[in-house]
Amino acid sequence: MRINKELSKGSNALMVLSVIARQDMYGYQIVRTIENASEDVFVLNEGTLYPILHTLEQNGLLDAYWCEVDGRRRKYYRITEKGRKELARRRAEWDEFSGAVSKVLGSAELAEG
Amino acid sequence: MRINKELSKGSNALMVLSVIARQDMYGYQIVRTIENASEDVFVLNEGTLYPILHTLEQNGLLDAYWCEVDGRRRKYYRITEKGRKELARRRAEWDEFSGAVSKVLGSAELAEG
């Protein structure tokens, strides 16, 4: 199913931070990782990804370093300690958010049936 | 917890449609209903709610009718058949979306631990 883009606003940065927490990654790899993990639901646009990475870096949640492999330059990102704390906070926020939506949808469903 | 507003983008219309599907409601009542059902996580701003209602009505997902009770005018909204179909579609979309986010976050968590 094609997901309404508006839904994923605000959760993309969380997913990016989350996959980088697992291991250092570069941009293109992040897109493929999220694409695979979500089973093709999320395929991040470059105009979405790079601003997210730059903002996370500017906020001190990520570090960046360059590597050259087979004539291709890659910018790897590493999560910081501050980033891990923020990730934990945003995960909790996501849980609360998705749980609250389920409550609203669920309460309506009960009354319908 | 205070939820990041960006997260709820795109899900507000779904929640509004969902509670109206249960019973006809007017604006102020919709805000209170979602507020209660979500346990104070979602308190819709009027600048958020009314544009949503007007758009849903324009798209034929809702009908509106006026009532006067105790000198207060209320604009009630009723879901249409088209609206019920669209609600089912958006519910499925929400399930797919939230499930996909969980997969991305969950796969990262496995590798961390």
Added chain:
DNA sequence: CACTATACATCGATTGTCAAGGTATGAAGT
């Protein structure tokens, strides 16, 4: 020689939401 994949990046437009403001009635407190 064109096309695809990899790999970085920026820019203008779109969209949902917010904060603030506007109009009005009824009830409660001072």
Added chain:
DNA sequence: ACTTCATACCTTGACAATCGATGTATAGTG
């Protein structure tokens, strides 16, 4: 009488996340 709060509708300008398009560059494939 006056203020404040709750109810009840609405609009407007600004903001922030995302998108689509575009740009640069290298490597491999047809």
